[in-house]
Amino acid sequence: MNIRYFAWVRERVGVEEETIDVPGNVKTVADLIAHLKSLSENHAAAFEEEDAIRVALDQLHVEPDVSLGDAREAAFFPPMTGG
Amino acid sequence: MTVTPLVRVQAEDFDAGQEAQELTRNRKDVGALVSFVGLCRDEAGTLSALELEHYPGMAEAELTRIANQAIDRWPLTGLTVVHRFGKIPPGENIVLVIAASAHRRAAFEAADFLMDFLKTRAPFWKKEHLVSGEESTWVEAKSGDDDDAARWVNT
Numbered sequence: 477m478n479i480r481y482f483a484w485v486r487e488r489v490g491v492e493e494e495t496i497d498v499p500g501n502v503k504t505v506a507d508l509i510a511h512l513k514s515l516s517e518n519h520a521a522a523f524e525e526e527d528a529i530r531v532a533l534d535q536l537h538v539e540p541d542v543s544l545g546d547a548r549e550a551a552f553f554p555p556m557t558g559g
Numbered sequence: 560m561t562v563t564p565l566v567r568v569q570a571e572d573f574d575a576g577q578e579a580q581e582l583t584r585n586r587k588d589v590g591a592l593v594s595f596v597g598l599c600r601d602e603a604g605t606l607s608a609l610e611l612e613h614y615p616g617m618a619e620a621e622l623t624r625i626a627n628q629a630i631d632r633w634p635l636t637g638l639t640v641v642h643r644f645g646k647i648p649p650g651e652n653i654v655l656v657i658a659a660s661a662h663r664r665a666a667f668e669a670a671d672f673l674m675d676f677l678k679t680r681a682p683f684w685k686k687e688h689l690v691s692g693e694e695s696t697w698v699e700a701k702s703g704d705d706d707d708a709a710r711w712v713n714t
Contacts, residue, residue, distance in 0.1 A: 480614070482612055482614055482682065482684060483612055483684035483686070483697055484697050532614070532617055532682070535614070535616055535617035535620050535621075536617075536620075537621075537680065551614060551617070551682075553614070553682060553684065554684060554697065554700070555679075555699075555700030556678070556679060556680065556681060556682055556683055556684060556700065557678075557683065557684050557685045557697070557698045557699070557700050558611065558613070558642060558654070558677060558678060558681050558682075558683025558684070558685070559597050559642075559653070559654050559674060559677050559678040559681070559683070
């Protein structure tokens with residue numbers, strides 16, 4: 477699965493984008509976050525304030541309890557501040 | 560006839576006057592045009608630039624989704640949304656929303672709605688670069704922006 481990070485989440489993880497193998501027991505967005513946190517100290521630091529992180533699956537906003545389904549891309553970012 | 564919004568995400572500046580003209584060109588049914596331009600301010604001389612990061616693809620898609628919600632909700636004749644990304648110095652444009660309709664109320668409300676949802680839903684993030692040279696920091700989302708967007712639910 478393709479994973480993208482933006483703004484301070486990107487800075488804390490240290491990469492803009494990465495491709496990961498999703499283990500079979502990872503079913504929801506929340507499961508995916510738990511898995512990403514286990515990948516490295518940087519990932520763990522990036523997702524420390526988990527409530528502050530927003531998620532998009534295939535470029536659509538979703539909540540953490542949503543199933544990953546057959547989504548190809550997940551993106552993680554802080555609350556938006558455009559406009 | 561279904562209205563198709565014009566949505567652009569770009570590094571270059573925009574010309575609000577020219578974009579407004581595009582919405583009235585060759586038409587006689589437009590009675591109201593409401594235009595909003597968001598600019599970069601210098602925060603009392605302390606800010607040297609805003610850097611706008613965006614999620615390419617989703618930014619356009621989300622702005623289009625918000626624009627289509629506005630079109631479903633108000634009788635608009637046209638709707639234009641332009642959002643810039645990259646480093647923007649104080650005094651320069653950041654965002655443009657223009658709503659066109661037969662009557663003023665729909666145009667005012669649609670432009671207001673667009674900006675409220677753009678701020679809370681469109682994937683853009685601002686980083687502040689300071690005149691002092693201190694480390695640049697990410698702008699924090701304001702809870703007031705969520706309250707503004709919530710105004711449009713059940714109204």
